[in-house]
Amino acid sequence: MSELFLVRHAQASFGKADYDQLSDLGVQQSRWLGEYFKGQEIEFAELIVGDMRRHHQTLDGICAAMGVTNQSRTVKPGLNEYDFGQLTAAYAKSFPDDSLLQKIKAAPLDKSNHYRLLRVALSAWARKEITDVSESWEEFCARVQQVRKYILAGAKSGKRVLAVGSGGSNSTFLGQILDAPAETVFDLNLQSKNTGISSYFYNEKKITLACFNMVPHLDTNELRAHITY
Numbered sequence: 001m002s003e004l005f006l007v008r009h010a011q012a013s014f015g016k017a018d019y020d021q022l023s024d025l026g027v028q029q030s031r032w033l034g035e036y037f038k039g040q041e042i043e044f045a046e047l048i049v050g051d052m053r054r055h056h057q058t059l060d061g062i063c064a065a066m067g068v069t070n071q072s073r074t075v076k077p078g079l080n081e082y083d084f085g086q087l088t089a090a091y092a093k094s095f096p097d098d099s100l101l102q103k104i105k106a107a108p109l110d111k112s113n114h115y116r117l118l119r120v121a122l123s124a125w126a127r128k129e130i131t132d133v134s135e136s137w138e139e140f141c142a143r144v145q146q147v148r149k150y151i152l153a154g155a156k157s158g159k160r161v162l163a164v165g166s167g168g169s170n171s172t173f174l175g176q177i178l179d180a181p182a183e184t185v186f187d188l189n190l191q192s193k194n195t196g197i198s199s200y201f202y203n204e205k206k207i208t209l210a211c212f213n214m215v216p217h218l219d220t221n222e223l224r225a226h227i228t229y
Contacts, residue, residue: 002159004151004200004207005044007033008167009058011194011228014111022057025226029195029218030058032226034065036217046154047071048147048163050079055164058195062162078147079165082125082140083133084118090130091121115190122189126182137182144172148207155204167192174198177207188212194228 010026010033012019022030047063049055056073063071092101100120103113124130126137147169151161165173167189175185177200196213218227 001157001201001203002155002161003210004161004163004202005042006163006165006170006173006198006200007058007062008170008192008194008196008213009050009052009054009164010061012054020053022054022061025228026054026194027057027061029226029228030061031065032217032223033195033197034062037062038066043160044162045156045159046161047073048076048079048151048161049073050081050165050169051075051077052080052166055079055166059162059164062164076147076150076163078143078145079163079169080143081166081168082135084121084168086133087121087125087130088114088117090132091117091124093132094124094130119186119190122186123183126186140168141172141176144169145176148173148176152202152204152207155202170198174209174212177209190229192229193218 009022010029011023012026013021013023047059049059059073060071092098098117098120100113100117104110104117107113121130125133128136151163171185171188171192174180174188175182180188191213193213193215195217196215198212198214199210200207201210202208215227218224
């Protein structure tokens with residue numbers, strides 16, 4: 001069997017003009033994860049990454065802390081996140097009277113209301129209640145599935161793979177394995193921790209979940225306060 005470590009990117013820059021880059025804490029989270037892998041003497045035969053800067057920056061930090069000099073990586077845009085800004089804007093256009101929109105306008109940096117809005121927008125997206133977006137829910141699922149097919153096709157006994165993606169793509173990856181409904185996928189998505197690890201065992205025909213959303217590198221008295229979502 002092969003083993004896959006599917007990791008969500010480290011903390012990005014919420015509230016900044018450019019979200020798609022790691023915050024200072026995010027850079028440190030990625031390095032802590034790399035230090036954990038090094039301490040556990042975990043090595044990877046292949047590195048896979050989405051095509052977003054926060055994915056690459058997370059992998060850069062992991063590799064630097066592991067002391068990995070050959071950082072050759074396979075880029076799979078199927079691990080990219082859905083466009084949450086576009087989704088929430090489309091939802092606001094279709095449902096302008098939703099009270100969440102007023103709450104966000106009054107407190108734009110309150111993450112909790114943004115998460116609530118994203119949750120209802122995702123549900124509307126899956127139900128085809130918002131269509132003014134560049135990618136349908138079905139198209140998003142299809143590209144995630146293509147990444148899974150690529151990983152399984154490269155199965156080799158004892159092979160260990162590290163992949164870095166986003167909360168939405170990673171939870172959809174798991175949802176497809178579990179044959180979970182969209183609503184369950186969205187619940188998993190909003191639980192996703194930055195640098196959270198989901199591990200799987202797989203061969204060319206089958207893939208099985210071993211653990212979900214674990215942060216052993218942060219789950220200590222010293223570092224637990226640095227767990228983010």
